[in-house]
Amino acid sequence: MSKKRIIVVGNGMVGHNFINTLATSEHASDFEIITFSEEPRLAYDRVQLSKYFSGSTADDLALTSEAEYQQQGIIYTLSDKVVAVDSQARTVTTANGQVEGYDRLVLATGSYPFVPPIPGKDQDHCLVYRTIDDLEAISASAAVSKTGVVVGGGLLGLEAANALKQAGLDTHVVEFAPRLMAVQLDEGGGKLLRHKIEELGVTVHTDKATTEIVAGEACRYRMNFADGSHLETDMILFSAGIRPQDELARQSGLDTGERGGIVINDYCQTSDEDIYAIGECALWDNKIYGLVAPGYQMAKVAADNIVSALITHSEPSLSFQGADMSTKLKLLGVDVASIGDAHGHTAGSKSYVFNDDIEQVYKRLVVSADGKKLLGAVLVGDVDAYGNLLQLMLNDMDIPGNPANLIVPSSGAEDSAGLGVAALPDSAQICSCQSVSKGDIAAAVQGGCCTMGDIKEATKASTVCGGCSALVKQVMDAELTALGVEVNNNLCEHFAYTRAQLADIIRVKGYTTFTQLLESHGHGHGCEICKPTVGSILASFNNEYVLKDEHIGLQDTNDIFLGNMQKDGTYSVVPRVAGGEITPEKLIVLGEVAKEYDLYTKITGGQRIDLFGAQLHQLPAIWKKLVAAGFETGHAYGKSLRTVKSCVGSSWCRYGVLDSVSMAIALENRYKGLRAPHKIKFGVSGCTRECAEAQSKDIGVIATENGWNLYVCGNGGMRPRHADLFASDLDDDTLVKYIDRVLMFYVRTADRLQRTSVWMENLDGGLDYLQEVVINDRLGICAELEAGMTKVVDSYQCEWKTTVESAQKLKRFSHFINADEADRNLYYVRERGQRRPATDAERIELVSLDAASH
Amino acid sequence: MTDWTTVCNLNDIDPDTGVCALYHGEQVALFRWGSSDTVYAINNFDPIGKANVLSRGIIGSLGERPVVASPLYKQHFDLQTGVCLEDSNVQVKPYAVQVAHGVVQLG
Structure with a gap:
């Protein structure tokens, strides 16, 4: 059977997801997949676009690579656009004149930004926010601008405002509606969001209809509003919503909606059953879904339908039944969530509102007339309850007890919104980005997964936005418990504790020796696992000479x-x-x-x-x-600080911005001798050219025009990981303060031999949580962490200096306790002017020579 | 009757560590159990790592057995029998050892 040709028009997130679904399915070898992208690059993560302004590169955002596509046998054409479909001949034609035939055609053309028809909108520095090319244009424009305006105060508009703010502009948001995020938030939520965003230095103008854009006096442009007011700005970003990209479908005679969108049925088929449409270009039940998760669902449905029609000739097993549009996100650092019927449009619905002006938290619950079912919710400032509330609504569960308890802050240890994951049905969708249900996670656990890392690899849950990670972990833990699997994180047979628990015990009890700990919390004689681990913890907190009599037996090879x-x-x-x-x-x-x-x-x-x-x-x-x-x-x-690698920095380099060498030396001298769960490497680069490769280090520091950017938890080696940008534009003292806290928190909480990169991946809440702990002192331990580091810094000694000054310690440095001879089993050969150990074969010859000479 | 040879003082061995003694041309790893006067003796050559290093390993217990972990690749050797716990076909030579009047003797 010859391969079936599938053409995918558009290589955005959804188009790529479709391709990936098909290319990794058991029927992959039955298909030849061809894709066209109008953009000069393959799919990237549009959801994270604003990260481009906080240091991420186009490569960081990429969802795949040309090499990966080539390996999978996917044929791709970049920078070319499909301009015609001949549904009779079943071919497509591109702008460059390329013609390709298909068995099935998938339109994943996405959407385009809506620019309101305002006179003056087509001038230079009037831009949109959609693609990486747009970002490059924004970046270039920002470099020659001081003030920037975003037109549109919806979700994307606020993302765009974040980008402008990160680019260093005096940022304004202009919204036509009376409040921000009018679709997702009610009045109270919108008001608090506005307040928080204005506190961050972004000026918000609501109820403003722009009538024209003309030349400005103080700035490049002046925007005139319908109410007679005006605003001056150097650049304008339009982010006033999206429109489905349905031009190709329209020209090809496919049915489209009155207000745009390619009409599809439950199987994502258009009015021509051999042509599918998925993602933001598709119109299902007269609705456009502008989020990535429903697009991924459509991709799965379309792939399943195509396999059923062409390969297995069976009934399709999946259909698209609409999607929940609940969202949880961080906009300009403010947590915002909207669930279901956030506005209380359902007849007879009632609401509960919690408003805390001090902590700046707003929550609204919309419940059914009888108060038993949750219909919707708005959360601003504190979105911890999102996962549980969403599950309550999606699974149509009865609200346990008084609904008000779901939003009032908990007084005790019990999570007020906790309904317990055990109550969820197996069909409950836990990760909406990847459509992973509770049942999928349970099955993965039954298949042997027992860490978050395992679950992510097996199910892909929590690998897109990460918003569900806490819930995924709860489901995993509950399933492990249900299976009777005692989650055994014991360090070894001598201690029924994890490394982090032992660290807490040692710290709280103030132990200074292994013997104290073994007698109080362990049994047996110890081993090569627990002894070095405890030796390291003792050194991290007390920093005594590691060859001291009571510690020497703990030290590793x-x-x-x-x-x-x-x-x-x-x-x-x-x-x-x-x-x-x-x-x-x-x-x-x-x-x-x-x-x-x-x-x-x-x-x-x-x-x-x-x-x-x-x-x-x-x-x-x-x-x-x-x-x-x-x-x-x-x-x-x-297992301690190794090196702080640096570039030559501003003292010699023509491009250097700050003195990276002095900073590297200062950091190395500060942290030298710090014992940790594993080795620690630093890098300091004097400018963003990054010659010291700081982003592949546990701690990376990169100079900017405004100070230092701190990156954490990177790694080279076996499993490379790009470090995360932790904080920007820091002065020297703040930089050191943050590093002190991050390292001591790592020392306290990591597992044995866990590098910072893996520690970060397993940290509940990830980067956000670490920032909360270190920058905002969420746990109230920063003073303690700093004191711990100060103690280590103040008690530094060169272990070799101490050793060469002690006759007693030097006695151990001989091969024999009772003879001055050396080990006779060492054989070397010379290579390139230096010696190296002889190989086994070389050894035999050398030994016989040696014997002959005696 | 065993002919005992004194190789070192007990106090030459730090508690819970090992040293290497030269005994009739052979390298013998001696380990002191805690700060007691119990000493174990096995050959110093690590047959897996192929180097004279066992005396530099960490000692401890697995179940009831006293063991040393090779400093090279961490296999465990029973301090009483010399048998490798990970591969019972591998064994290093154990030696008779005694501590008398503060000195360590091999026989």
Whole structure:
């Protein structure tokens, strides 16, 4: 059977989702998929567009790549537009004249921004907010503007306002309706949202109809309003709603709605059954769905229908039955949610309103006439109840107890809006972006998933907007409990606690030794898992010399001899070279030491020098020389701060904005010696060219014109992760304060051997939560975290200096306790002028030579 | 009757750590259990990592068995028998050891 040709017009989020659904299905090999994009790039995350202004690049927003499409065998054409469909011949024609035949055609043409017909709207610096190209234009315009206006105070308008604000403009929002987000919010919610947004420095103008855009006096333009008032601005962004992109369908004779949109049936088929339409261009039951989740549902339905029609010749199993338009988002940092009938349009409905001017929280519940069912809700300022309220409404469940309890702040530990996930039916949709139900998550748990990471990988739940992560975890935990799976996070057989719990115990009880902890909270004799873990926790909080008698038995392979053990049992030596800055004199000392002991010498990725092949008994002599020359230990052996990599920065570089080297050295000297759950690497770049690769580090710092941008929880290595932008434009003191808090919070809460990147991925609430804890002190522990770090900084010692000064400690640095001989099992060959351990084959020859010479 | 050879003082071994002694040309790893006078002795060569390093491993208990974890790849060796817990076909040589009058003796 030859492959069926599927043409997808439009490669936006929904078009890509359709392609991905088909290309990863069991029938993938039966299809040849061809897609066209008018834009010069493949699908990207339009929902996160404003992140482009907070440091994300087009690559960060990408949902796929050309390489991935090529690997999947998907044929794609960029920067070309399908301009005609011949439904008789079943072909499409592009603007460039390319003609392709199809078996089934899928229109995923999306929407275009609506620009009100205002005289003067087509001038330069009058832009829209929809594509990455638009963002580039906005960015260019913002660079030569001081003031910016967004026309439209809806969801997208506020997103756009966020973008302008991040671009550094004096930002205004002009809205035609009497309030912001008129579709989703009621009057009270709109009022609070406006108040909060104005507090952030965005000026809001409501009830304004723009009549014309003319030349300004103080600014480039002047907007005149119907009420006689006016506003001056340098640029204007139109974000007054979207219109379905149905031009191609219209020209091809497909049915379209009076107010636009390609008419589809429950199977997403248009008036020509071989042509489908999905996403924002589609009109179902006279409704356009302008959110991504319903678009993804349509993509699934269309893919299922096409497989049924062409491959399995069976009844389709899915149909589109409308979608819930409830949303929860963060607009300009303000939490906003709208559920169901937010305006109380249902006949006989009643509402409950909670308004807290002090904490700036507004909540409204709309309930049925009998008060038993939840119909809708508006939440501004505190949206924690969103997940539970949404489930109550979607599953038509009875409200437990007094509805008012769902929105009044809880007085005790019990979550007021908690109805318990056990009460939800299996069909309850937990993740609406990826349509994952409670049953799907339960099945994944039954299939062996037992961490959030597993669940995300298996079901894709919580991988788009992340809004459901707390609920997904509750469902997962409930299912694990129901299965009788005791979630065993015990560190090892000696301690029935997690690393984070042990850290709390040690901190609260003030323990200073492993023995105290083992006697009070453990059993047995300990092992190579718990001993180094506890040793590390003790060091993080108390920072005592790690080779102290009561700690020495806890130290892992490398720490116990303050060196990195190599495959043959010899060690590598890495002195600290803070920030990668080294004087010629010190460089010469390293060379001399390496030469004297014939150490294999290599530059590390962290801008320092690694000397390999030192035998145990040689370490003290080597370090005496290094310490005498002013070197300190580099902690290359520890689960601790390794290096702070830096570029040369403003002192030499033509492009440098700030002195990255001085900052790197200061940070390295501050945090050196800090023991942590795993190693920690920093990077400091002196400008946004990012030569220090700071975004691949646990802590990344990048200079901007206005201060430092702080990135956290990045990683290179086996599982690369781009660091998250944590805070922008910080002064030196705030930067250090935030890093102190982030690192100490990591030290307290991470699992054993968990890098910051994985810690972040498993942190409930993710980046937002970490920002809450560190910036807004949500847990009230910032002072403690800082005090903890100060203690570590103040008690720093160079472990090698302490060691070479102690005759007792030096005794251990010999291969034999009862002889001065060295280990005779070491064999080396020379390669490129240096020695390296002999391979097994080389070893046999060397041993026989050795024997012959005796 | 065993002929005991003194290799070091008990106090030369820090509590819960190991040292390596040269005994009739062989490398013997000696481990002191806590701060007691119980000492275990097995050959120092790690047959999996192929290096003379076992004396530098962390000691502890798995169930009731005293073990050392190889500092290279972390396999466990029973301190009394030398048997590798992860692969019972692998064994290192155990030695008879005693502590008398503050000295450690192999025999």
